[in-house]
Amino acid sequence: MSVDSQPSTRPHVVRRKYLVDTGFQLRYILRLAVLGAGGVLLVGVLAWRIHLSAxxxxxxxxxxxxxxxxxxxxAGVGALGMAxxxxxxxxxLTHRVAGPIHVMGLYIATLAAGRYPRMRPLRKKDELRGFFDRLSEAVDRIREREAEEVRLLSEVITALEPLATTLESQAALSILTSLQxxxxxxxxxxxSGALKSVA
Incomplete structure (x- = not known):
């Protein structure tokens, strides 16, 4: 048996697509550009008027x-105002993004603890709706699959109970029952009630 002594190297991946959520990114890029340009233009007009009077x-x-x-x-007041x-x-922006991320993090922690969260809709102006919808759909599908497995395990346990006469078969039945x-x-x-406190 040979042991591979060389560490596995991950291939270097270069991501060239910067607009991955075009609607979300362009909306906030445009808003930031308008805010910045508007602030600079206002300070520039005021500075020009002061220059003309001088x-x-x-x-x-x-x-x-x-x-x-x-x-x-x-310039100082303009910089502070723009800041x-x-x-x-x-x-x-961060509230509209961090809120959904926080809630989804709580959902993932609930899943990791072995439970399925009760998904609530995002707030009206929250971002990341597409990702949240995909997460909700995945949780629902996994929950449905688990419920189907519970139903199948119930049928198997019911069918095997009369046949479990040996210690090994009773132990296997016990494992199936605990899994169910x-x-x-x-x-x-x-x-858990952790999601009740999330705004």
Whole structure:
């Protein structure tokens, strides 16, 4: 028996498709571009007006210095304003994405614990609806398959009970019964209340 001493190497995969969810990505790219361009345009127009007032005929060196300070203040306030607007937009975006991700993470944890979650719909403005719908459909299909297996195990157990006369056959029947109980509990039992607190 030979042991492979070389570690397995994964092939280097280069992903060239950047728009994987075109509608979602383009919608937020456009919103960010409009916010950024609008903010820069507003600061630029205000700076141009300050510049025009500073270069009027008869402007004194003091008025030029004052307009330079005004431009600096405008740039600082504009940068802070844009940072605030983009931060609020980022909060809104991440809330619409992080909320569904959080809920789906709880669903996956419930599945990992051997139970099937009760799927609730996403909020009205949540993102990732397509992914959530596919996850819900997969959970429903797996639950249906498990319920069918519970039904088949019940039939097998009922058919084998009169025939289980040896210790080995009774042990095998006991294993089938515990498997049936576990599957029944997973498909019919209550889920954890962790999802009730999710906004």
């Amino acid at each position: 270069v009027e005929p008869g402007a004194t060196p003091e008025s030029l210095a004052a307009s330079g300070q005004t431009l600096l203040w405008l 605030g607007v983009l931060a609020l937009f980022g909060l809104l 109980a576990r599957k029944r509990q997973a498909t019919e039992g209550p889920t």
